């Protein structure tokens with residue numbers, strides 16, 4: 001991670017539906033999948049990339065794509081690679097998010113800025129001069145954004161991967177942007193950092209995934225990793241359920257937590273030997289231990 005530079009490559013943008021492109025993260029750590037969704041009147045950008053330089057590249061790409069149409073920005077949750085470029089859009093786009101995410105940005109944004117600057121020189125350089133943006137429009141639970149001939153659904157899911165997760169769907173294209181509620185080819189990211197941040201909830205995350213998986217979108221754009229279909233939702237749900245089951249089974253027997261972590265980690269690696277992000281398994285176990293009833 002030391003010199004890792006999380007660069008958004010806008011040249012890799014792929015058209016997935018009419019007037020709708022995704023800038024894929026190409027499995028690069030701390031780069032999110034980014035969406036640009038057009039209607040006759042306006043264009044919505046989903047995620048900024050980490051820091052102002054990435055966000056400027058995304059904004060320039062979106063402005064060219066828009067050809068004079070009005071711009072909107074939304075982010076799936078407040079984590080830095082998703083939202084810490086939003087200030088670049090100020091005055092150029094209307095930044096629209098759910099209330100819980102706006103609260104996360106204000107309350108935890110500055111702390112996460114400090115934490116991410118400690119991840120390595122490359123990341124720190126990307127975050128130089130960043131200030132946490134304030135959204136222009138904030139909604140409570142649901143917002144239907146009419147882009148002209150295309151309505152995009154913005155929905156707060158309730159606390160799961162973070163306190164303020166939001167899912168963005170484009171019904172006419174059968175597309176769902178999940179943010180970090182879903183990651184492809186890696187273990188689910190549990191930002192469990194007690195005592196600073198314990199908002200992630202494995203139990204609530206499972207409940208959210210049950211609702212999302214039932215909707216069977218045609219294309220799922222995960223927060224990180226390759227795009228897929230509804231199997232990405234089912235895969236995340238299966239993993240989270242298995243993680244809870246294996247953790248709680250051992251918790252019931254009053255096993256020490258380090259033994260639980262070691263055994264569950266081994267079981268998960270056995271189940272998914274090819275998945276990245278192994279460090280998130282033990283954070284998930286710790287979170288679920290704390291949520292054990």
Ligand SMILES: [Zn+2]
Nearest residue numbers: 077079180189
């Ligand atoms: Zn995240």
